[in-house]
Amino acid sequence: MNLISIAFLVFCAVTLITYFIIPKKFQWIVLLLSSIIFLFYNNLSIFTVVQALLVLIPSYFLGRKIEGNSNTKKGKRFLILGIIIIVGQLICYKYINIFIESANLICELLHSDRKFALIENSALIGISYYSLIMISYLIDIYRGTCKSQKNIFKCALFMSYFPILTSGPFIKYKDVENDLYGEHKFNYDRALKGFIRILWGVFKILVISQRLGMYVDVVYSKLTIFSGIYTILAVLAFPLQLYTNFSGSIDVIMGISEILGIKLPENFNLPFFSKTITEFWRRWHITLGVWLKDYIFYPLLKSDDMQELNKKCKKKFGKKVAKKIPLYASMLVMWIIIGVWHGGAYTYIIGSGILQFIFMVLEDLLAPVATKVNSKLGIKEDVFSYKLYQVIRTYLLFAFAMIFFRAESIEQALFIIAHCFVWNLNIMLDEEFYYVMPKIIGLDRYDVRVLIIALVVLFIVQLLARKGDVREKFLKQNIVFRWGVLYALMFAIIIFGCYGEGYDATAFIYREF
Amino acid sequence: MKTKYKNILKVTIFLLIFCILLYNIFNILWLENHNIENFYDEPKDTLDIIYIGASTVHHSFNAALAYNLYGYTTNILSSSTQPFSAAKHLMKEAEKYQNPVLYILDIGRVAEDLNARRSNIRQVTDAMKWSDNRTNAINEMLSYTDVDKKDYINYKYSFLLYHNAWRSLKVTNFEKNNDLYKGYIPSPNVSEEEIYCDWDTTDTMELDEKNEANLNDIMEYIKSNNINVLFIVPIKEYKEEIKKKTNSAIEILESNGFNVINIGKIKEIGIDGSKDFFDKDHLNVEGGTKFTLYLAKYLKEHYNLPDHRGDSNYSSWDSEYIRLKELYKEMTKNDFDELLEKYSKIEQ
Amino acid sequence: MKEEIYERLNKVFRDIFDDEEIIVKPETTANDIEDWDSLEHINLIVAIEQEFGMKFNMNEVTTMKNVGEMVDIIIAKTR
Numbered sequence: 001m002n003l004i005s006i007a008f009l010v011f012c013a014v015t016l017i018t019y020f021i022i023p024k025k026f027q028w029i030v031l032l033l034s035s036i037i038f039l040f041y042n043n044l045s046i047f048t049v050v051q052a053l054l055v056l057i058p059s060y061f062l063g064r065k066i067e068g069n070s071n072t073k074k075g076k077r078f079l080i081l082g083i084i085i086i087v088g089q090l091i092c093y094k095y096i097n098i099f100i101e102s103a104n105l106i107c108e109l110l111h112s113d114r115k116f117a118l119i120e121n122s123a124l125i126g127i128s129y130y131s132l133i134m135i136s137y138l139i140d141i142y143r144g145t146c147k148s149q150k151n152i153f154k155c156a157l158f159m160s161y162f163p164i165l166t167s168g169p170f171i172k173y174k175d176v177e178n179d180l181y182g183e184h185k186f187n188y189d190r191a192l193k194g195f196i197r198i199l200w201g202v203f204k205i206l207v208i209s210q211r212l213g214m215y216v217d218v219v220y221s222k223l224t225i226f227s228g229i230y231t232i233l234a235v236l237a238f239p240l241q242l243y244t245n246f247s248g249s250i251d252v253i254m255g256i257s258e259i260l261g262i263k264l265p266e267n268f269n270l271p272f273f274s275k276t277i278t279e280f281w282r283r284w285h286i287t288l289g290v291w292l293k294d295y296i297f298y299p300l301l302k303s304d305d306m307q308e309l310n311k312k313c314k315k316k317f318g319k320k321v322a323k324k325i326p327l328y329a330s331m332l333v334m335w336i337i338i339g340v341w342h343g344g345a346y347t348y349i350i351g352s353g354i355l356q357f358i359f360m361v362l363e364d365l366l367a368p369v370a371t372k373v374n375s376k377l378g379i380k381e382d383v384f385s386y387k388l389y390q391v392i393r394t395y396l397l398f399a400f401a402m403i404f405f406r407a408e409s410i411e412q413a414l415f416i417i418a419h420c421f422v423w424n425l426n427i428m429l430d431e432e433f434y435y436v437m438p439k440i441i442g443l444d445r446y447d448v449r450v451l452i453i454a455l456v457v458l459f460i461v462q463l464l465a466r467k468g469d470v471r472e473k474f475l476k477q478n479i480v481f482r483w484g485v486l487y488a489l490m491f492a493i494i495i496f497g498c499y500g501e502g503y504d505a506t507a508f509i510y511r512e513f
Numbered sequence: 514m515k516t517k518y519k520n521i522l523k524v525t526i527f528l529l530i531f532c533i534l535l536y537n538i539f540n541i542l543w544l545e546n547h548n549i550e551n552f553y554d555e556p557k558d559t560l561d562i563i564y565i566g567a568s569t570v571h572h573s574f575n576a577a578l579a580y581n582l583y584g585y586t587t588n589i590l591s592s593s594t595q596p597f598s599a600a601k602h603l604m605k606e607a608e609k610y611q612n613p614v615l616y617i618l619d620i621g622r623v624a625e626d627l628n629a630r631r632s633n634i635r636q637v638t639d640a641m642k643w644s645d646n647r648t649n650a651i652n653e654m655l656s657y658t659d660v661d662k663k664d665y666i667n668y669k670y671s672f673l674l675y676h677n678a679w680r681s682l683k684v685t686n687f688e689k690n691n692d693l694y695k696g697y698i699p700s701p702n703v704s705e706e707e708i709y710c711d712w713d714t715t716d717t718m719e720l721d722e723k724n725e726a727n728l729n730d731i732m733e734y735i736k737s738n739n740i741n742v743l744f745i746v747p748i749k750e751y752k753e754e755i756k757k758k759t760n761s762a763i764e765i766l767e768s769n770g771f772n773v774i775n776i777g778k779i780k781e782i783g784i785d786g787s788k789d790f791f792d793k794d795h796l797n798v799e800g801g802t803k804f805t806l807y808l809a810k811y812l813k814e815h816y817n818l819p820d821h822r823g824d825s826n827y828s829s830w831d832s833e834y835i836r837l838k839e840l841y842k843e844m845t846k847n848d849f850d851e852l853l854e855k856y857s858k859i860e861q
Numbered sequence: 862m863k864e865e866i867y868e869r870l871n872k873v874f875r876d877i878f879d880d881e882e883i884i885v886k887p888e889t890t891a892n893d894i895e896d897w898d899s900l901e902h903i904n905l906i907v908a909i910e911q912e913f914g915m916k917f918n919m920n921e922v923t924t925m926k927n928v929g930e931m932v933d934i935i936i937a938k939t940r
Contacts, residue, residue, distance in 0.1 A: 071918055143920040188520045293899060294923055301903040302922070310907075323904060446680040483527060487534060495538065500673025 001041045001125075003166055003249055004205060004499070011038065012256055019260060024183035031157055031180070031260070038162035039124060051093060051124050052160070058085045059134040060155045063141050063148035070144040082138045090131040093123040095344040126165030128341065132291055134159055137173045139295055146174040154181055161262075163253040167246060169267040169287035176262065184261035193471050194258035199489050200461075201251025204244040206497035208454050212241035214442050214498065220406060223415055225440070228424035231416055238406050239399050243271065244458070246285075265290075270462055275390035277359040277397055288341075292334050300330040324364070332357055342405070347413060351405030359397050450496050542678040548591050548696045549603070549640035553610065555588060559827065560611045561818050562587040565603050566619025567595040569747035572795040575802065576695040577834035578853075579809035584820030585614075586830060589696025592636040596629035597622050597724070598657060599637045601731050602650035604740065606641060615816050616740055618731075620766075620773075621747040624758035627657035627723050634658070639671045657723060694840065695833045699798040701844040702791040710748050710786045712777030717764060718757035728762060732769055741816070748776040748784055748804070750793040774811070782807045783856075798841065803856050866913075866932055873908050877901065887929030915939055 001008050015034040019027055040048060062082040069075030100116045107114045137158070140146045149155040157180060158173060219226045219234035226234070247268045257264050267286050274280035281289055300306060306326040313322035339353020374381055400417075407413035438444035443451075464470045474482065548571060562585060564570055570591035579587055588611075590603050600618055607613065634654045641647040651668045667673045720728065735742050744766055746759060763773050776782065782803050789800025796804060812818065821827040838849040867885065874883045878896050891897040897905070902922075909931070910916050915938040917925075925931050 140920075143918055145920040145924070188516075294919070298903055298922060299919060302907060302919075307907060327904075444680065483530075486527075487531065490531065491534065491538065494535070495542070495676050495679050497676070500667055500670075500676065 001038055003252055004202065007041075016256075016259060019184075020186045024185070027184060028154065028157055028181045031161065032153060035157060035160040035162040035165075038165060039126065039160050041125075043124065048124055051089070051127070054089045055086055055131060055134055056152075056156055056159055058082050059137060059159065060149070060152050063138055063155070064150065066138060066141045067148040070142050075142050079138055079142045083135055086131050086135050090127060093127055098344045126160070129164055129168050129170065130159050132341075133164070133170055136170070136291060136295055140173055146172075146177070149173070149177075157181075163257045163264070166253065167249045168285075169250065169265050170291045171264060171287070175265065179262040182261075187261065189475070190261065191259045192475065194255040196255070196471055196474070196486070197258065198252050198255035199486070199493070201248040201253075201255060202497075203454075203489055203493050204248030204251065204458070206493055206499055207450065208458065209241050209244035209248060210498035211443065211447055211451050211454075212237045212244070214447075216241055216406070218441050220408075220412075220416070222440075223412065223419070227419040228422035229427070230424075231419045231422075235399050235403055235416065235420065238402050239272075239395065240455070242402065243268075243284075270465060272395060273391060273462070273466065274394050275387055276363050277356060277394055278363055280394055280398060281356065281360075288338070292338065296337060297330055297334050300333060301326060306330065328361055331360065346410055347404045347407055350410070351401050351403070351407075351413075355401040355404065359401070454492075454496075539672060539675075541682070542672075542675045547693055548589050549637060551693060551696065552588055552590055552607070553642060555586075555611070556826065557610055558612050559586060559821075560588045560607075560613050561585040562615045562617060562812065563590055563604070563607045563611065563613045564588065564617040564619070565590045565595075565600055565607075566617075566745075566747070567591060567622050568593050568795060569621050569749060570619045571696050571698050572700065572791075572797075573747065573801045573804045574808065575697045575699070575805040575837070577697065577830060577837050578802070578805050579812070580695075580822075580827075580830040581834045582806075582809055583813045583818065584822040585813070585818035586821065586827065587617075587695075588613075591619070591696070592633070592640070594630065594633040595622065595637060596627055596633060596654060596657075597625070597731075598627050598629070598654045598727055599634075599650065601734050602641075602646060602653070603637070604734070605646050606644075606650075608738070608740075609644075609646070614741060614818055615812070616735075616742045618742055618744050619747055620744050620759065620762060621749065623728060623762045624720060624724060624755045626721075627727060629654070629658065631658065631660065635668065635671070635674075638668055639675075694837045695830065697801070697837065699801060699837070699841065699844070700791045700795070701798055701841075703788060703797060704790045704792050707787040708750050708790040708793050710750055710777055710784060710790070712746075712751075712756065712775055714753070714756050715760065716757045717760040718754060720758050720761050720765075724758075724762075725765070728765060732766070732771070735771075736769075742771060743812075743816075744771055744773040745808075746773065746775040746777065748782075748800075749790070749795065774808075776804065779807070798845070799852070802852055806853075806856055863932065863936070866935060869912055870909070870928070870932070873905070873912050877905050877908055885928045887927065887932065889928040890926065909935070913939055 001011065011034070015030065019030045022030060039052065059082060062078045065078045066075045066082075069078065103116050104114075107116075137146075141148050149158060158176070161171070161176075161180065164171060216234045216238050219230055250267045254264055254266075265287050269283040269286060271280055271284040274283055306329070309329070310322055310326045313325045316322075317325075335353045335357035336349060338356070339349035339351070342348040342352045371381065373379075380386060403416050404410070404413040407416060434445060438447075461470060464473070474485070564574060564576070564587055568591065571589050574587065574589060576587040576589055579585065588607075590607065592599075597620070604616055607616075634651075638647060638651050638654065641650065648669060651665060655665055655668065719725075734740075744763075746763065751759070763775065766773050776784075784796070784800055784803060789796055789803065791797040821830070841847070841849040841852070870885055871883060874885055874894070875881050878894060878901070880894075883894065891902065906917055906922055913935050915935065917934060921934055925934070
């Protein structure tokens, strides 16, 4: 179910109303039924039901077995079994076509006529999220951090809680257990806050992200036409498009969950104010970072093998270097996993994996060097201008890596990069530019104006967010202001939102009149 | 307890204001679409003739003049490049609100591709009021095009498109439409090149399958609903192939007992290709006046039409005629009455 | 007994963070020591494990709030 659709609107309305009408002790059941509907919407088949059960059944039974055996060899065996099953099915459903393609490639090399058909992707929505969440569930039980859920239906709800299925965040059992199964009274203030957050999310998606996407999509699909300033603009616009889309979806999800009374962890914390890539990943897709840190990074670093490596390096290279080597090794593993999690293509592994790793390692290594150089040159590091430079630098680094993330292949990414180095700013001085461009790009000067204003609004809200809870402050204002802003937001979405006709690549019918 | 009711009240008022604002914005963002929209403004059962077709209709027939001469009312239910697939649905729509003596169908586009431009389809469907008939019109007219079925919803809920109209807002969006001269749009211009408007061929060429099916469907509707219909082939420059196909259509219509007037063949109207067109498709105000004088008389003579002159319920037809004459004076600096006199003499 | 533990802890902290001036107290948290971020945390944990010959489990690693809690765990595990 698309987050921005009539179907989802109706679905949420029905769920919310039912949720607050029925007796509170059945509220979790409403959530479970809604989640099942959402999970199997337009995708109900034996195939998909088995897919879901393949994670639920082992998680539930192994979870109960591991409890009571936490931190023991026996428990570990159950844990490893569970992880293998879950990771196995994730690889199967998500990456099966890569394997089939590889198999076909091998057959070709062996001059065999065998060709395997690609399987149509009917992976359940949220499979990448609920798989990792259930792994964290089992691990937490093993560590004694939480207890297992004895009721298989309640366990199913935890696995399929519908707000999570679209884009996360990654939740931990211990953090949501009470809210998820608890009783919730309708709270007007909380619902209002949730509603505002949903509006804001929709605004980011429909007015900003979709619009930016129109431009970026055209440039990336017609690579040979565009170069120089156009390509650069597309490269710079994509992180914004990605951010407003992703964080906008999260806002909608968090708003809905807030109305229900179920608190979820934040996934974004003003990432574009980061001064380094390292800091960036503590502000972007936060829950993914936490998941990796708690379940991969720390265990890896703490593992005996890593400690062995550390000792050996200490002997050879001394303490300072020895500290870094297992660290960087673990980071590399982590980043490759992140890259693969995003998608089984080299563009993801490079763009949201290896490049990020390289940036972070360079930052770690060069930071002390930079400090020395800056102090010698008299460059102050704790002033606004320097921090501004750092923020811009971080954005540029991220935008560069995202070229690979967005491109369809490595060649395409390199092509884009090469095409940035063309000087054609002077084209913008030509009158014709402003008539021809909208036809090709699909964005006319009105779109550009709306975009600029919307981005300014976004920026101001983010500046305010640095100081505190914007919604809290907003709700304290007088009614005329509050209602005025809400109406402005709602009508900005209705009028300027990129939905309906005129927003597919080919049709700009209203222009024909 | 109290806060609960206060909250409910707040939310209700908030939503109420929202709906009012939405309704107003909806009206402002509407794309101007005169004639078919104006149809609904005419009082019930006051229209004697409904004249359906493409822009050839609203550029050639001066309904206010016809009323002034003979006292019957003609509604111009036309739109730019109207696909012939619209005709049946417009007749159906008209039947809901009016009880005309006659329908006139302009068949200038009877042989044209039914895979019409989407904007031309919209100029019909967006102007129609919400109804089953409208939905049927959308489904049928779009079925000839390559529009994906799942996109039909953009036509049904046209706000999905028009919310974009903020880009082309004009002052007129904020004003109410005037009567707009009872649908007639005169032009004082003369085409630079001479327009070849003779209907000089009797050859026929088979209509495309879909066109023929569509034509049969319309005839079927007319017969089963016992409607009086006159078919008119407008005068303009045609491609050879279209002329031949139209000849086939005329044959089919006449063999089914329908009356067809081919304006291009009627020399007595006196249309001059070098003076009476403003482009190859449309008569200018000179040509339009000649045409109206002829057709208005023909209609009076052949159909049982009432005379409403003097009836205060029909005063808008008088006032629009006066406004039209003022418009003509503004455009050409001449008197419209003089123009009439000149052509009435030719007429005789 | 506790004093001895704090003494040994000081040594580990000074070693890990390369700062001879560090003195840890029960209320000390990651905010109080400059380089103590999530990356250094693990190195610190491992070094403490080696110093005291015990192991923290992952639950403890991610949930301990300050040095005081750390010391309580050390005491419990070296009994």
